[in-house]
Amino acid sequence: MASRTLSFCSLALALALTPAGFAGGSGESAVLIVDPSNAESMYVANYYKAMRGIPDANVLYMRPGAASYTQFVAENLPGFLGSLANRGIEDHIDFVVIPPGGSFFVSAPGLISDGCVAVHRFAIASGYTLAHQAVDILGGLPSSTGNEYAGFTWGARAFDSSVAWLDGLPSTAPGAQRYFIGAMLGYTGERGNTLPEILQLIDRSVAVDGTHPTGTFYYMETSDFVRSSPRHGAYPTAVEKLELAGGSAEHLLADLPTGNHDCLGIMTGLASPDIDNADLTLLPGSFADHLTSFAGRFDTSSQTKMSRWIAKGASGSAGTVEEPCNYPGKFPHARMHVVYYKGLSLGEAWFRSMGFAPFQNLLYGDPLTRPFGEDPIVDVPDAPVGPVSGVIPLTPTTTPTASGAAIETVELYVDGVLHASQGPGLAFALDTTELAEGWHDLRVLAIDDTLAEFTGRWLGALEVDNSPHGVALQVTPTAGDLTQRYDFTVTATGGAVSEVRLVQNGRVVAATTSAVDTLGIHGQNLGAGPVTVFAEVIFLTGERARSQPVTLDIVFTAGAPSGAPPVAFGGFTKTVLDEPSFLLELPAAFDDDLASATYTILQPPTQATITGGGAPDAYRLLTPLPGAAGGDALTFRVDTPSGSSAVETIFIEYERPAACGDPTAYCATAPNSTGPGARMGWAGSLSIAANDFELRVDQATPSQFGIFYYGPDALQLPFGDGFRCVGGQTIRLPIVSTDGAGTASYAIDYTNPPEPAGEITARSSWNFQFWYRDPAAGGAGFNLSDALEATFCP
Numbered sequence: 001m002a003s004r005t006l007s008f009c010s011l012a013l014a015l016a017l018t019p020a021g022f023a024g025g026s027g028e029s030a031v032l033i034v035d036p037s038n039a040e041s042m043y044v045a046n047y048y049k050a051m052r053g054i055p056d057a058n059v060l061y062m063r064p065g066a067a068s069y070t071q072f073v074a075e076n077l078p079g080f081l082g083s084l085a086n087r088g089i090e091d092h093i094d095f096v097v098i099p100p101g102g103s104f105f106v107s108a109p110g111l112i113s114d115g116c117v118a119v120h121r122f123a124i125a126s127g128y129t130l131a132h133q134a135v136d137i138l139g140g141l142p143s144s145t146g147n148e149y150a151g152f153t154w155g156a157r158a159f160d161s162s163v164a165w166l167d168g169l170p171s172t173a174p175g176a177q178r179y180f181i182g183a184m185l186g187y188t189g190e191r192g193n194t195l196p197e198i199l200q201l202i203d204r205s206v207a208v209d210g211t212h213p214t215g216t217f218y219y220m221e222t223s224d225f226v227r228s229s230p231r232h233g234a235y236p237t238a239v240e241k242l243e244l245a246g247g248s249a250e251h252l253l254a255d256l257p258t259g260n261h262d263c264l265g266i267m268t269g270l271a272s273p274d275i276d277n278a279d280l281t282l283l284p285g286s287f288a289d290h291l292t293s294f295a296g297r298f299d300t301s302s303q304t305k306m307s308r309w310i311a312k313g314a315s316g317s318a319g320t321v322e323e324p325c326n327y328p329g330k331f332p333h334a335r336m337h338v339v340y341y342k343g344l345s346l347g348e349a350w351f352r353s354m355g356f357a358p359f360q361n362l363l364y365g366d367p368l369t370r371p372f373g374e375d376p377i378v379d380v381p382d383a384p385v386g387p388v389s390g391v392i393p394l395t396p397t398t399t400p401t402a403s404g405a406a407i408e409t410v411e412l413y414v415d416g417v418l419h420a421s422q423g424p425g426l427a428f429a430l431d432t433t434e435l436a437e438g439w440h441d442l443r444v445l446a447i448d449d450t451l452a453e454f455t456g457r458w459l460g461a462l463e464v465d466n467s468p469h470g471v472a473l474q475v476t477p478t479a480g481d482l483t484q485r486y487d488f489t490v491t492a493t494g495g496a497v498s499e500v501r502l503v504q505n506g507r508v509v510a511a512t513t514s515a516v517d518t519l520g521i522h523g524q525n526l527g528a529g530p531v532t533v534f535a536e537v538i539f540l541t542g543e544r545a546r547s548q549p550v551t552l553d554i555v556f557t558a559g560a561p562s563g564a565p566p567v568a569f570g571g572f573t574k575t576v577l578d579e580p581s582f583l584l585e586l587p588a589a590f591d592d593d594l595a596s597a598t599y600t601i602l603q604p605p606t607q608a609t610i611t612g613g614g615a616p617d618a619y620r621l622l623t624p625l626p627g628a629a630g631g632d633a634l635t636f637r638v639d640t641p642s643g644s645s646a647v648e649t650i651f652i653e654y655e656r657p658a659a660c661g662d663p664t665a666y667c668a669t670a671p672n673s674t675g676p677g678a679r680m681g682w683a684g685s686l687s688i689a690a691n692d693f694e695l696r697v698d699q700a701t702p703s704q705f706g707i708f709y710y711g712p713d714a715l716q717l718p719f720g721d722g723f724r725c726v727g728g729q730t731i732r733l734p735i736v737s738t739d740g741a742g743t744a745s746y747a748i749d750y751t752n753p754p755e756p757a758g759e760i761t762a763r764s765s766w767n768f769q770f771w772y773r774d775p776a777a778g779g780a781g782f783n784l785s786d787a788l789e790a791t792f793c794p
Contacts, residue, residue, distance in 0.1 A: 041101030042527025055416030075612035125182030156342035172755035227269030295319025316365030329355030376456035387465035565643025566590035667725035706772030725787035731758030
């Protein structure tokens with residue numbers, strides 16, 4: 001099965017092509033951005049991925065930071081957004097998580113105006129949080145630019161990266177903004193946290209999820225008026241709201257809640273609190289911060305750093321990476337602890353409470369922490385326990401746990417990619433002939449209808465057996481250190497092979513063209529921690545097979561280098577679309593220090609330019625030239641202090657987007673007062689260039705008003721006298737009237753969308769339905785047609 005790939009020739013194109021997503025808080029909604037040249041980044045990423053159950057597809061390998069914000073926009077954002085599209089995960093990523101190992105800020109002088117102190121830095125994670133605002137940032141914005149997700153209410157409304165927000169509510173109005181939630185798991189440089197402290201942070205944050213710990217949120221009104229006054233006016237209301245919700249909170253006139261050992265949260269304002277020696281206990285899942293200028297500026301000894309809250313036991317903190325002045329909007333509001341207690345994840349609660357766009361404020365810790373979640377229970381009783389073929393049913397059972405809640409949406413993921421979304425109580429039909437032979441990751445998520453959108457999940461696996469093709473993988477040893485060589489033995493069966501790859505977290509780490517071969521990779525090239533690797537074979541017939549993954553346990557220690565030169569791996573093909581940019585991994589194995597290696601492109605591709613990545617980087621960002629088509633290649637070499645690798649070749653295949661297909665019907669119609677029910681139709685094509693797509697409906701009630709509308713999600717939920725088949729942020733088209741036969745139509749103009757959020761672009765997918773009045777039927781007095789699903793082409 002061909003992999004989905006996409007890249008971005010410009011930031012504007014990248015943002016335009018990013019489609020709608022889903023609210024979340026589980027590992028499926030988080031992406032890790034890992035520096036492949038940094039051992040700490042690799043280690044913490046592997047550990048966090050395993051603890052949080054993050055899919056392989058959600059791990060991206062590139063340097064998270066850049067020398068300047070201009071470079072960040074030119075390289076990091078196209079690499080980030082392009083990778084989401086390449087891996088087919090752009091429709092459900094909400095959180096961007098950065099492991100330690102790099103800088104905590106990006107240099108950004110002269111972009112953000114501030115009447116108090118000039119802005120020179122952005123928090124590293126905020127570059128990703130504000131990815132959709134990059135063009136405006138480069139054009140200049142004030143530091144008081146509002147965060148439109150920040151509702152000035154006390155409701156715990158779930159975050160959704162696909163939704164445009166305005167005044168804390170989903171909106172399609174002008175000025176509505178889309179975001180991600182970026183966070184840094186930790187910083188291990190001077191005045192940061194130790195590696196064990198960050199791993200312990202992960203452990204306690206995962207363990208506390210959904211446990212509803214008992215404790216108290218402390219709001220500290222200090223004698224430091226400059227640092228306390230921006231927030232302490234809201235403390236009495238916050239205490240009241242928490243107590244009304246069933247929690248415990250106190251508003252104290254002191255610097256710290258000393259003598260208290262039940263701290264679920266601490267909000268204070270002070271330059272240099274003695275956190276390390278304070279007589280207090282921060283419980284797992286707690287968030288604590290102190291409003292001051294340099295809590296997140298680790299490169300100065302002035303003031304206490306937010307890292308001390310993590311060392312004390314918190315799961316998260318936040319602080320500014322340079323002097324911000326004491327604008328209340330630049331710091332978490334007191335409502336943060338309220339919406340956190342009501343069930344939002346730590347990242348959502350922080351972002352919900354930030355009045356301004358967080359240019360300088362760094363969210364520090366585990367953003368997925370959710371102590372007060374009430375996640376639904378999910379099971380798939382008919383999940384297969386052995387090899388399967390053809391079309392198989394998967395029938396999830398779901399049970400909400402929040403009081404008064406119902407399940408709204410059930411989602412099926414295969415290998416981290418959203419495969420289908422529907423209402424509860426229905427069976428998925430999974431066509432295994434569309435998948436590669438062998439092993440696949442299988443997940444089912446259930447999302448309830450509460451404001452916080454609690455999400456439960458079921459994790460499983462699937463073994464596909466539709467043909468004789470197969471591959472087995474063994475590794476020796478299964479444990480060791482960073483300099484240990486691990487030998488992976490691959491055995492492909494069922495036909496002649498074209499390529500054999502070892503894949504870790506969506507990237508090729510070694511390759512061969514032999515059906516039976518042993519490939520050696522050193523621990524540091526995979527990273528310490530729990531590591532999973534699988535083999536993928538491409539046969540000469542074009543069919544693919546995947547092995548069951550093997551698991552390694554690599555400790556974060558290293559022996560002396562062997563003195564052997566590095567081994568580079570080539571001979572595999574990267575298939576990409578022919579327009580936008582893409583990340584290309586440069587796999588190699590060696591036991592010299594990771595940071596000592598240089599990667600040299602000897603012969604660049606003829607149909608693409610290299611637009612990102614440098615000599616120390618085990619990847620490159622490439623942008624196809626206009627008209628790129630067919631095959632291409634580049635050659636590279638790896639050098640370490642122990643020598644040079646042979647020159648290897650990576651092949652690139654530029655793939656034009658598939659020809660325009662037709663819309664497909666889905667969902668059920670329901671009888672109306674005049675017949676069996678309304679049905680959707682269409683005319684024209686799905687070509688953006690042709691701009692001739694027309695929506696049609698027939699068998700609706702005659703001479704009644706109706707509306708065609710569309711949105712990103714496919715559903716089937718009872719609504720009115722029929723079924724609502726379209727979910728997510730829906731876009732309404734103008735009102736139309738059915739004629740005497742019950743038919744209506746509307747011609748869509750791609751150049752004039754009804755709302756900015758409803759822009760239809762090439763390669764975007766949308767779902768369409770017709771709502772109409774039916775007063776003669778009694779009941780609700782309105783009904784709906786079935787629906788159309790359409791993927792648009794250039």
